[in-house]
Structure formats: structure tokens, C-alpha cells
Amino acid sequence: MGSSDRRKRATEPVVRNNTMTKPALQKIYVILGKRDKSQLEGLCRTLSGHFSYVNMTSNLYLVAESLPDGMPQVERIQKDVGKFLEGNLFARLYVHFVHRVPHMTMNEIDFYYQYYYKNWKRTTRAFDQEGYMHQEVPRLMLLPVIVPDAHAEPDSIKGLLDALKGSFLPPSLYLDTATFFLAQDERLLSSTEKIYYGTGNSREMTDIVCNLNHQDILDDSSSRLESENPLMTDPCPAALILSAQDGAVYPCMDAFCKKNSLADIHGKLSADTIMDRYSEHGKSKRGCLACRERVAASFADLPVPEETRHEIGALLYHLGTLHQEAEEHAQAISNYKKSLELSPVEEAGPVYFRLGLGYTKAGRYDEAIEAFKMAEPAYHGQYYFHFYTGLCCFEKGDYRVALERFSKAVDLEPQLEDLVAILIYMGTCHNSLCEYEEALVPLERAKKAAGHSKEISSALGFAYFKLKDYDRAIENLGRAVEIDPYSAIDYASLGSNYRERGDVNTAIAMYEKALALDPSITSARENLEKLKGKP
Amino acid sequence: MFFLDLRHKTFLFSIIVNVLLIEINPFAPASTPISLGYIAAYLKSEGFTVKILPVGQDTPMSCSGLHRLIASFQPALVGMSAYQRTMLYVIGIAGLIKSIDGNIKIAIGGPQATFMPSAAFAELPDIDYICRSSGEVTLLRIARAIDNGTPFSDLAGLSCKTTDGAVFDTAELEGFADLDSYPSPYLDGVFDHSRMREAIMLTSRGCPHNCIYCYTPSAFKHRVSFHSIDRVMEEIKWIRKKGVRRLWFADPNISFKPSRSIELLERILAEDLDVEMWLQTRADLVTAALMKKMRRAGVSTIAFGLESASERVLERLGKHISTEKVAEAISLAQSEDIEVELFTMFGLPFEAFEDAVETLEFVKKNNVKIMGNTNSQQMQIYFGTDLARHYKDYNIGQLNNNRPAYISIGSQYETEHMSHEEIRKIQGLWRAHSLDRGRRIVS
Numbered sequence: 001m002g003s004s005d006r007r008k009r010a011t012e013p014v015v016r017n018n019t020m021t022k023p024a025l026q027k028i029y030v031i032l033g034k035r036d037k038s039q040l041e042g043l044c045r046t047l048s049g050h051f052s053y054v055n056m057t058s059n060l061y062l063v064a065e066s067l068p069d070g071m072p073q074v075e076r077i078q079k080d081v082g083k084f085l086e087g088n089l090f091a092r093l094y095v096h097f098v099h100r101v102p103h104m105t106m107n108e109i110d111f112y113y114q115y116y117y118k119n120w121k122r123t124t125r126a127f128d129q130e131g132y133m134h135q136e137v138p139r140l141m142l143l144p145v146i147v148p149d150a151h152a153e154p155d156s157i158k159g160l161l162d163a164l165k166g167s168f169l170p171p172s173l174y175l176d177t178a179t180f181f182l183a184q185d186e187r188l189l190s191s192t193e194k195i196y197y198g199t200g201n202s203r204e205m206t207d208i209v210c211n212l213n214h215q216d217i218l219d220d221s222s223s224r225l226e227s228e229n230p231l232m233t234d235p236c237p238a239a240l241i242l243s244a245q246d247g248a249v250y251p252c253m254d255a256f257c258k259k260n261s262l263a264d265i266h267g268k269l270s271a272d273t274i275m276d277r278y279s280e281h282g283k284s285k286r287g288c289l290a291c292r293e294r295v296a297a298s299f300a301d302l303p304v305p306e307e308t309r310h311e312i313g314a315l316l317y318h319l320g321t322l323h324q325e326a327e328e329h330a331q332a333i334s335n336y337k338k339s340l341e342l343s344p345v346e347e348a349g350p351v352y353f354r355l356g357l358g359y360t361k362a363g364r365y366d367e368a369i370e371a372f373k374m375a376e377p378a379y380h381g382q383y384y385f386h387f388y389t390g391l392c393c394f395e396k397g398d399y400r401v402a403l404e405r406f407s408k409a410v411d412l413e414p415q416l417e418d419l420v421a422i423l424i425y426m427g428t429c430h431n432s433l434c435e436y437e438e439a440l441v442p443l444e445r446a447k448k449a450a451g452h453s454k455e456i457s458s459a460l461g462f463a464y465f466k467l468k469d470y471d472r473a474i475e476n477l478g479r480a481v482e483i484d485p486y487s488a489i490d491y492a493s494l495g496s497n498y499r500e501r502g503d504v505n506t507a508i509a510m511y512e513k514a515l516a517l518d519p520s521i522t523s524a525r526e527n528l529e530k531l532k533g534k535p
Numbered sequence: 536m537f538f539l540d541l542r543h544k545t546f547l548f549s550i551i552v553n554v555l556l557i558e559i560n561p562f563a564p565a566s567t568p569i570s571l572g573y574i575a576a577y578l579k580s581e582g583f584t585v586k587i588l589p590v591g592q593d594t595p596m597s598c599s600g601l602h603r604l605i606a607s608f609q610p611a612l613v614g615m616s617a618y619q620r621t622m623l624y625v626i627g628i629a630g631l632i633k634s635i636d637g638n639i640k641i642a643i644g645g646p647q648a649t650f651m652p653s654a655a656f657a658e659l660p661d662i663d664y665i666c667r668s669s670g671e672v673t674l675l676r677i678a679r680a681i682d683n684g685t686p687f688s689d690l691a692g693l694s695c696k697t698t699d700g701a702v703f704d705t706a707e708l709e710g711f712a713d714l715d716s717y718p719s720p721y722l723d724g725v726f727d728h729s730r731m732r733e734a735i736m737l738t739s740r741g742c743p744h745n746c747i748y749c750y751t752p753s754a755f756k757h758r759v760s761f762h763s764i765d766r767v768m769e770e771i772k773w774i775r776k777k778g779v780r781r782l783w784f785a786d787p788n789i790s791f792k793p794s795r796s797i798e799l800l801e802r803i804l805a806e807d808l809d810v811e812m813w814l815q816t817r818a819d820l821v822t823a824a825l826m827k828k829m830r831r832a833g834v835s836t837i838a839f840g841l842e843s844a845s846e847r848v849l850e851r852l853g854k855h856i857s858t859e860k861v862a863e864a865i866s867l868a869q870s871e872d873i874e875v876e877l878f879t880m881f882g883l884p885f886e887a888f889e890d891a892v893e894t895l896e897f898v899k900k901n902n903v904k905i906m907g908n909t910n911s912q913q914m915q916i917y918f919g920t921d922l923a924r925h926y927k928d929y930n931i932g933q934l935n936n937n938r939p940a941y942i943s944i945g946s947q948y949e950t951e952h953m954s955h956e957e958i959r960k961i962q963g964l965w966r967a968h969s970l971d972r973g974r975r976i977v978s
Contacts, residue, residue: 023595024595024596024597024600025597026595051598052597052598052599052602053597053598053599053600054597054598055595055596055597056561056590056594056596056597056624057561057592088598088627088630088631089623089624089626089627089630090559090561090623090624090625090626090627090628090631091598091627092561130623132935133935133937133938133939133942134620134622134623134939134942135619135620135942135945135946135947136620136623139623227732238595275599
């Protein structure tokens with residue numbers, strides 16, 4: 001190998017790029033169809049083709065109309081799953097079989113268990129044994145997800161759940177508005193691995209799949225929130241949806257809802273080509289943040305456990321802050337308000353404070369002041385809290401209260417940059433209250449702390465003008481236009497000061513300069529016309 | 536999938552082979568693979584191109600992704616960390632790699648490999664080397680042998696299975712007594728700091744004690760070796776410069792030499808490094824003065840090994856520590872507002888169910904939160920421990936005599952004093968008291 005070849009090899013980032021572009025599928029959702037053998041074989045072909053793309057630990061959700069309809073298909077798919085796992089000892093697959101359970105007697109439940117589940121469980125014996133040998137949870141886990149009928153008897157359901165649990169088939173429940181009452185039954189919950197919540201009461205398989213996925217998106221968002229740098233704009237864990245109902249493959253739930261498919265299940269495309277398309281779709285995805293937000297909001301009204309409600313509250317709060325940073329204040333406010341309904345009282349302080357900020361930015365000062373009042377117990381020691389409350393009063397024209405708040409903020413020793421801003425606001429409050437002598441105090445302090453700035457110089461110029469100290473006014477305003485030569489209003493103020501000092505020519509020049517920069521300053525135009533003797 | 540990329544030095548007239556190091560643990564989030572980092576830095580300093588692939592439960596990795604990595608990086612040698620819990624995954628990945636290129640040589644090392652019987656080769660068809668000595672020097676020998684085209688010549692510190700299936704055990708290989716002789720994985724840029732939330736430090740290796748359940752003393756011949764404080768400080772400063780604030784010290788006993796610990800803490804304070812530290816040590820190696828200094832320097836959590844609160848059981852473990860001493864250490868830490876974690880186990884030799892309950896009660900009584908590392912776990916009987924060698928003398932009965940040779944007894948046992956059912960019962964009891972459903976951080 002020549003040295004140039006070596007150099008090339010040492011710098012090329014080939015492996016990193018290639019491995020990053022192909023995703024590892026963490027979830028595959030399959031909507032099973034009718035019991036049609038050739039259709040099922042086509043589905044199995046496409047599905048098993050994607051197994052080389054599944055993550056080291058991944059989940060396969062098989063959703064069927066009913067247990068009798070779905071079980072033969074599940075068993076067929078499971079054969080492929082077993083083959084894949086046997087050939088790849090580092091892979092783990094959790095197979096969730098989601099199906100409806102009609103209203104049944106205990107005897108019928110027993111038949112269900114004996115005839116279907118017990119046989120199903122037998123198929124995993126080799127993996128159970130392997131798990132035992134290696135002292136680990138088996139690599140193939142069967143996890144039934146029961147969708148109970150609206151008239152389900154809690155006792156019958158409990159009987160089934162216990163039987164499943166006892167056979168190492170940890171069961172979950174899928175509840176919707178028609179069956180939420182079951183979540184109140186502590187006995188049922190103790191026999192359940194997980195509860196999936198469905199919005200609405202549709203038992204359509206497509207709706208069930210959407211809701212299952214939404215729960216995963218919610219879980220993913222909540223776990224991201226726990227990390228130091230939660231990236232909510234990133235896509236959720238890589239998933240694929242295969243629907244035997246319409247014979248299509250979808251890259252994510254958003255695409256599934258919009259019917260933007262990647263390929264036909266029974267088409268000729270290889271898994272590699274479909275995954276190439278998947279990657280392309282991933283690159284063009286834009287709506288992940290909105291999707292996460294929609295999901296969180298959709299769970300907000302469900303009777304989820306308190307812990308989950310708090311998680312959703314925290315999530316909506318975080319999403320609100322993202323909107324706030326993007327200056328999308330209406331969405332931020334909406335999220336904060338929803339978050340307040342879900343968050344525990346002891347965590348409400350920051351939400352109220354952020355809500356106050358949102359209202360402030362949106363110009364809704366009365367509501368902002370109300371929100372800040374609620375945040376006061378948690379924030380009364382923070383200078384910025386008093387500053388923002390003062391700012392709302394200032395914007396409302398309530399300068400006296402604003403001054404009180406600003407003074408409080410100054411007492412709490414803010415950072416230099418913020419101190420200067422607060423002092424300028426204080427000076428401006430006094431100017432607005434015609435307390436020009438008092439205005440000089442904070443403004444001169446600001447000047448001492450930060451040197452000359454346009455804002456300080458302008459406000460000082462105004463105060464000195466009102467105090468008829470034209471020399472000092474001109475000195476400060478001159479400084480203001482030195483810093484910002486495009487400040488029309490300061491040129492206009494200079495014009496007025498020169499006029500009062502009797503320097504008409506300079507005054508005219510200043511007014512003209514102001515109007516050249518901003519022809520809309522009426523007072524400058526009027527004063528100029530007066531000086532030039534026009535009526 | 537992400538990995539750490541190391542570029543080799545340019546050697547004018549030789550092609551140096553590529554080495555891929557894999558740490559796989561599907562049961563915990565990926566963390567800084569400190570041991571592999573040391574090996575990588577050492578091989579890199581010897582001219583090899585090395586990549587580290589840390590795979591945790593949060594690392595996306597598929598067969599096809601691994602296939603692409605192997606096909607493009609073309610390693611001649613793959614080294615994998617092996618633990619009892621991860622053996623199946625190590626075997627699986629080895630199988631996939633060999634199916635891509637049968638010429639790639641695969642070595643396993645780490646706690647499970649050091650004392651694994653050579654007979655295990657019969658059930659590890661894709662493993663070529665079982666490393667038993669210091670990882671850096673052992674793997675360098677292998678890499679050089681492969682580079683020379685004679686992969687089974689001039690080796691030491693390992694067992695190997697040649698292409699024709701013959702198994703050889705080679706002589707031991709000593710690592711460096713002065714740890715500074717190993718290049719730093721931090722200072723040599725082995726780790727991708729942009730994804731690092733917490734830096735794992737290893738300022739010393741080994742332990743001189745004789746706890747019957749622990750593998751470390753045998754693996755390090757009851758010796759302790761150290762990095763100089765200068766080197767540790769250099770690493771910490773580098774880590775801080777990269778924006779990482781949390782340090783996790785993996786040393787078995789960070790305060791083994793109290794004066795060394797004091798010096799380290801004083802220098803962290805003097806440099807005003809603003810770090811948050813987790814560390815572990817023996818309860819009889821802390822004093823009020825040390826604890827004060829720890830707090831000031833940024834130690835937020837300290838972990839002690841209690842194992843059992845029954846003096847009778849403790850005595851038989853060879854740990855030579857009293858519950859009184861542990862309680863005193865806990866109180867010292869708590870008075871400085873340092874969070875305490877206690878490592879405990881159940882199913883210990885000579886431990887009755889009531890003894891195990893006593894341990895749980897001790898933890899509660901001393902106000903240590905039952906969560907994270909304080910979640911108790913069943914004792915594991917690992918290769919290389921006194922227990923594994925003499926389990927019958929400790930009245931331990933195996934539950935499974937047919938396990939593969941690469942798996943040790945682990946948790947499949949019961950004792951004369953505690954049945955399998957009682958072990959499950961105490962496990963349930965701990966879980967019921969846990970604040971986080973029994974999720975441990977360190978295993």
C-alpha cells in the first residue's frame with residue numbers, strides 16, 4: 001500500500017456514515033388479515049425479510065380481529081421469528097399478540113386458555129430452556145395484549161390474566177373509553193404487565209395499532225425528557241407498519257395515518273430496497289415534534305394513572321418551552337395551561353412562571369400578571385420574576401407598581417447586564433410619571449455600571465430636556481446618535497434641544513436628518529415647519 | 536449504532552491490521568467502555584487502527600448494521616468483553632462475524648473469560664482466544680501475531696484454539712505494575728466526548744482482600760496497581776475541558792491509600808474543577824476528615840459494600856468488616872450530605888432467611904434509600920472465586936448441572952440454609968421495598 005492510499009484510508013469516515021444511515025427497527029406493527037394462506041405467506045415473506053434490520057432487542061406487535069382468527073397466523077409468523085432467533089443468538093424479540101376478547105363465561109375463558117394459549121406457549125420451549133441455561137430472560141417472549149369487550153366481567157378477565165401470568169405469558173390490557181372502568185379494579189391491575197390506553201372506543205385494528213404506537217411515542221418522549229438533552233425533534237424509535245388489510249408497508253404512524261406507504265407487501269421489492277426507502281423517508285421527516293405533541297395532548301384527557309398524568313404534564317411543559325424559544329407563544333400558552341391541569345401542585349410554580357412569560361410575549365399582560373401571582377411562592381427570591389412582573393405593569397402603563405417591582409428586582413442583585421436593563425426601565429417609568437429628577441438616579445447608575453448605551457443616553461437626554469438642562473441633554477443625545485447613527489427619534493430630540501437653546505440652524509439640520517431616516521415622525525415635521533416659518 | 540473511531544499512525548512499509556473491540560450489554564444503557572478504552576489506546580500507540588463498538592440497550596444495532604460495519608472496517612481481530620449475562624450475545628455476534636468473514640479472529644476477555652475453563656472452547660465454535668491476563672498486553676500479542684500472519688504463535692496470557700481445533704493454554708503475561716505505562720484513553724482521544732454524560736475513571740486496579748465471592752483479588756493476584764495523581768488530574772482536566780462534569784470512579788477501593796485519596800481531592804479542589812463524583816470504597820477506609828474533603832471536592836454519592844448485616848454471615852465471607860463499621864461510615868457520609876449506596880447480597884453461604892431480612896432491616900434503619908445500587912441482588916458464583924472452586928465446602932448445591940462450560944454457577948444454586956424458594960421470597964421482599972422497582976445501576 002502506498003502512503004497516499006494509507007492517508008486516504010485514515011481519513012475516510014465510511015463506516016460511521018453507512019452504519020448511521022440504516023436504521024435498526026425497534027418496533028414492527030402488523031395488522032393481520034383474513035385467514036388466506038397465500039396472503040399470509042406474502043406477509044411472512046416481507047416481514048421476515050426485515051428481520052435482519054430489527055434492533056438487537058425489538059418488539060413485534062401482531063394485531064388480529066380475534067384470537068381464533070389470529071392465532072394460526074401468529075403461529076405461522078412465529079416460525080419465522082424462531083428461525084431468525086436461532087440463527088442470531090444476540091437478538092431478542094418480544095411478540096405481542098393483540099386481540100379482542102368477547103364477553104365470556106369462566107368456562108369459555110378456560111377453553112381459550114387451554115386450547116389457544118397453552119399450545120402457543122409450547123412453541124417457545126427451546127427459548128425458555130436457553131434462557132434458563134444462560135440465567136437470563138428468554139430471547140423470545142410471548143406477550144398477549146387483551147382487548148376486552150365493553151361488557152367484560154372483571155372476574156372473567158382476571159381469571160384469564162392470572163392463567164396467562166402463571167404460564168409465563170405476561171399479559172397486558174388495552175383499554176378504551178368503553179372499558180376504562182376496568183382500570184379501577186386493583187385486582188386486575190395487579191395481574192397486568194402493562195395497560196395500553198386507547199382514545200375513543202373504536203375496536204378497528206387500525207385504530208388499535210395507532211393507539212399502541214401512540215403509547216410508545218409517549219413513553220419514548222417521557223424517557224427522553226429524563227435525559228440531559230432531550231431532543232424532541234428527533235424521530236421516535238424506528239418502526240415499521242405492515243397492514244394486511246390494505247397490503248401496504250408504512251414507515252411510521254404519521255405516514256400510516258396519511259396513507260403514505262413505502263411499498264406493497266405482496267410486491268417485488270426486497271427488504272433492502274424498502275429499507276432504503278425507509279431511510280429516505282426518515283431524512284425527509286419534518287413533523288416529529290408535532291407528532292409527539294399531538295400524542296401527549298391526546299393522552300391528557302384519558303384516565304391514566306397519576307404518575308403518567310404527571311409525566312404528560314412535564315412533557316407538555318417541556319414542549320411549551322420549545323415553542324416559547326421558537327417565539328410560538330400561542331402554542332406555548334396552550335401547552336402550559338394543559339400542563340397545569342396535569343402537574344402536581346408542588347411542580348406548578350415553573351409552569352405558571354413560563355405561562356406568565358408566554359402571556360407577556362403575547363401582549364396579554366393582565367393574564368400574565370395573574371400567572372406570575374401564582375408563581376410567586378416559588379419565585380419570590382428571583383430577581384427576574386420581579387422584573388417580568390414589573391414589565392407587565394410597565395406595558396400596561398401602571399408605572400408606579402412597575403417601579404416597585406423593578407426596585408425589588410434590583411435589591412436581589414441581578415447580573416450586571418440585567419441590572420442595567422432594569423435601571424433603564426426604572427428611569428423610563430419615572431420619565432413617564434414626569435419625575436425627571438428621580439429618573440436621573442437609576443439612569444446615571446446604569447451609565448456608571450455599563451458605560452454609554454443608546455438606551456441610557458436617549459432616556460437621560462429626555463430627562464435632561466424636561467429639566468431644561470439642554471447642554472446635558474444634547475451631550476447624551478449626541479452620544480446616542482454616535483452609537484446608533486440611524487436613530488431618527490434621537491435626531492428629532494436633538495432638534496428640539498437645539499431649538500430650545502436658540503440654535504435654529506442646527507435644530508433644522510437635526511429635524512431634517514430625523515425625517516430623512518424616518519419620514520413618519522410627525523412632531524419633527526411640525527417643528528421643522530414651524531422653524532422654517534411655514535403655517 | 537455509534538462507535539468510537541481511532542486512526543492509526545502512518546507506518547511506511549507495513550500494513551497494520553484493524554482491530555474491532557465490542558462491549559455488548561443489552562440490559563443497560565451503553566456507558567463509557569473504560570477497559571476497552573485502555574486496550575484501544577494501547578493498541579493505537581502500537582500502530583493499530585482500532586474501533587470500539589459499545590452496544591447497550593439504547594444502542595440501535597441490527598444484523599445488517601453489524602454486517603455493514605464488519606464489511607467496511609474489515610477487522611482482522613475482534614475483541615469482546617465477556618460477562619456471565621452477556622455470553623449468549625457474545626457467541627451470537629461472534630457467529631455473525633465469522634459468517635461474514637471466517638478469517639477474522641475473535642478473542643474474548645473480561646471477568647467471565649479470565650477463569651473460564653478451556654473446555655469451554657468445545658461450545659464456543661467461533662471463539663479463537665480466551666484472554667486471561669491484562670487485556671492490553673494480551674491483545675497486543677494477538678494483534679501482532681495476526682499481523683505477522685502467524686495467529687497462534689508467540690502468544691501468552693491466554694488460551695487458544697487453532698484452526699485444526701487443538702486447544703492450548705499459554706503462559707501467564709504480566710501487565711504493567713505502573714498503570715501510567717498504559718496510554719490514557721481520554722488523553723489519546725479514544726472516547727467520543729460529545730455523547731459522554733459521565734466519564735468512568737479507573738485510577739487503580741486490583742484488590743488485596745479475600746472476599747470469597749469476588750473475582751477481583753484472584754484476577755489481580757491480590758495486588759493493587761495505581762495511576763499517579765498527576766496522570767489522573769491530567770485526565771480530569773481534559774474531561775472537564777470537554778464539558779463533562781460527572782465522574783464515576785470504578786476503582787474497587789478508591790481510598791485504599793488514604794493519603795493518595797486526600798491528595799487527589801485536594802488537587803481537584805485547588806484546581807477548582809467543579810466535578811460531581813460517584814465512588815466506592817470499603818467502609819473501614821473512610822474517616823470524618825476524608826469524608827469532609829470528599830464533600831467539598833464534589834463527591835455526591837459513595838457506595839460501600841455491606842453484603843450482609845449478619846455478623847455471623849459476614850465472618851464467613853472473608854470480608855473482615857463489621858456492621859458497626861459500616862453503620863459508622865454511613866453516618867459519616869450522611870452527616871456530610873453525601874448520598875450513600877450499599878451493596879448487599881442474599882443467598883450467601885450460611886445465611887438463613889432471617890439473616891437476609893436482617894440485612895434489609897439494616898439498610899432501612901440506616902436511612903439508605905433502596906434504589907439503584909442499593910437494590911440487593913442474589914449472590915452470583917463466578918469463575919475465579921473461592922466460592923466457585925469450593926462451593927461444596929460452603930454447603931452450596933447447584934440447581935443445574937448441565938449448563939454450558941462457559942457459564943458459571945451464577946445464581947443457579949441453593950444453600951443448606953436457604954432454599955431456592957426462600958431466595959425468591961427475599962428477592963420479592965427487596966423489590967417490594969424498592970423505590971425504583973429494583974433497577975440496579977452496577978451489576
